[in-house]
Amino acid sequence: MKKWIGSALVYLLLVVGGYTAYSFYAGDDATQSDGNHGDHQEEEKNGGNEEEGHDGGGHDEHGDHEGESSSEVQADVKLEGEEMTITLTDLDGNPMDELVVSHEKLMHLIVISEDLEQFQHLHPEKVSEGVFTTDADLEEGMYQAFVDIKPSELEYVNEAHPVMVGEHGGHEDDHVHLEPESQWTKEQGDYSVTLDVNNFSVKENVVLSFEIEEAEPEDYLGALGHVVVVDEGLDEFIHVHPREGEKPVFEAHFSKPGMYKLWAEFKLNGKVYAFPYVLEITE
Known part of the structure; x- marks a missing residue:
């Protein structure tokens, strides 16, 4: 009887010990499996964020481009003596003179002194590809010239072009501050x-x-x-x-x-x- 009881105890110990060992190693494997799955999820999450960041960057670049000047025509204004020359080019530097006639002229040139006292409305004539000239009888001082044109296809933004007449160098007090008037x-x-x-x-x-x-x-x-x-x-x-x-x-x-x-x-x-x-x- 004692022999049978001893054998039963040995068998029971073997079963319990085997189950304990199995639980230990199985649990360790499960933990490692869960950890790998978590790392995979984090990689997918980071990957998604990086893609969103790329899209965001592309959008920002598009926004910066939209903020730039939309003019596809560049105008250069120079004065030599009493002759003013206006040169038109596209963004590649090629001569551009494909213009639509607006109020009987291809080009209206408005020249205004910085003290806002002198005003001239001129009409340069084409002398060569992309080049227009006109006589400008201007008193000494600083002026801003506005090249008013309508290109047939390209976009154009009319901007001020500084013109200096004589030795006048330009000073802060050339810009006036207008006062309201009631005399109409x-x-x-x-x-x-x-x-x-x-x-x-x-x-x-x-x-x-x-x-x-x-x-x-x-x-x-x-x-x-x-x-x-x-x-x-x-x-x-x-x-x-x-x-x-x-x-x-x-x-x-x-x-x-x-x-x-x-x-x-x-x-x-x-x-x-x-x-x-x-x-x-x-x-």
Whole structure:
């Protein structure tokens, strides 16, 4: 009997010991398996983040590109003596003169002194591929020139081009600070022109109506007149033509509040006059 009991105890110990050993090694394998699975998940997660980062970078680059100037035409303005030369090129540096005629001209050149006192509206003529010239009788000082063109296919942004006349080097005080005015009747030669403005807000288009005393505006470059507007820093340029009809009524949009100077050009009895006004545009 004792022998049988001893054998049973030995058998029981072997079973328990075998089960314990199996549990230990099986548990270790399971832990290693779980750890590898966790590492695989982390790699997939990191991989997904890296892909998102790549997409984000591509989007950022696209945004930076969108912020760049959209002009596909470059204009270079130079003055030698009294001759001003404008050279047009595409982004590859090739001559570009595929322009649409706008108000009877391929090019309108607006030249304004930095003190906002001198104004000239010129029309350069093509002399060679991509090159236009015109005579410019300018007093000594600093000017900004605006090349107003309409390329037939390429995008164009009209920007200011500095022009120095004489030995004048340009100083801070050349840039004036315009003051609001309340005198809306201006005189040039024998003529008086009164401006009526319907509003002074950037939130809606500004309608500019002109009343010319004792004269009727004649056709000038295919219109009853032209209005050129710049801000006091000569950074913003607006060139508008009148609405269709028999009255010189113009409509302009201002992108930001500030002080602006405009010149209204009319041809009266065969001669062109420019009447200057100052506007204060508000929010």
